[in-house]
Amino acid sequence: MFPQIPFLRVNWLVSSFLIGTLFLSVTAVPLYLWFFGIDWFQIALFFAMLAACGFSITLGYHRLFSHLTFQAHWIVRFFTVIFGAGAFENSVVLWSFEHRSHHKHVDHDDDPYCITKGLFYAHMGWLMFKLKPLPAFDNVADLKKDPLLVWQDRYDIGKSPISDCPTSGSDMSGSPQSRITPSFRKRTIPLGAFTRPR
Numbered sequence: 001m002f003p004q005i006p007f008l009r010v011n012w013l014v015s016s017f018l019i020g021t022l023f024l025s026v027t028a029v030p031l032y033l034w035f036f037g038i039d040w041f042q043i044a045l046f047f048a049m050l051a052a053c054g055f056s057i058t059l060g061y062h063r064l065f066s067h068l069t070f071q072a073h074w075i076v077r078f079f080t081v082i083f084g085a086g087a088f089e090n091s092v093v094l095w096s097f098e099h100r101s102h103h104k105h106v107d108h109d110d111d112p113y114c115i116t117k118g119l120f121y122a123h124m125g126w127l128m129f130k131l132k133p134l135p136a137f138d139n140v141a142d143l144k145k146d147p148l149l150v151w152q153d154r155y156d157i158g159k160s161p162i163s164d165c166p167t168s169g170s171d172m173s174g175s176p177q178s179r180i181t182p183s184f185r186k187r188t189i190p191l192g193a194f195t196r197p198r
């Protein structure tokens, strides 16, 4: 029926979540609004969660943890870990590993969400068709020493194999010590129909 979709590489958990939430958003939500309406508390809660989860990713996962742009009080770190999880973007360790890999290999095959593989792949496909085997997580040694982040990763459904990670290595993917292991290279299989010719 859909011969161009690589079904053998589908990450069903992530795909079901992304497609399921979209489906509910265009069916269940309008029905709920039609039958029950909406009040100011729900509207306020929506914008509060939008801000809390959004800033936890952009300010926390991205700038604070992935790029080490600044240091923050433990309350800020705790807030970003809790509400970042609420954004359903996996743990800080996994997110940062992928983001540091993205910056190091931007627009090349080892970029987890390489834009040269197409708009759909760079935004959703890379999550829906997760390739195996999992990478070595060798550019987040600093984050794996943080008890708060280890705690969050332990309870995250999409957690990284943090216990299998080497404890030495680089802090940032751009440093000379960082390396991409052979196991990670195996993960970067071209996605056929979802890649555009280069």
Ligand SMILES: [Zn+2]
Pocket: 062, 066, 067, 099, 103
């Ligand atoms: Zn970045």
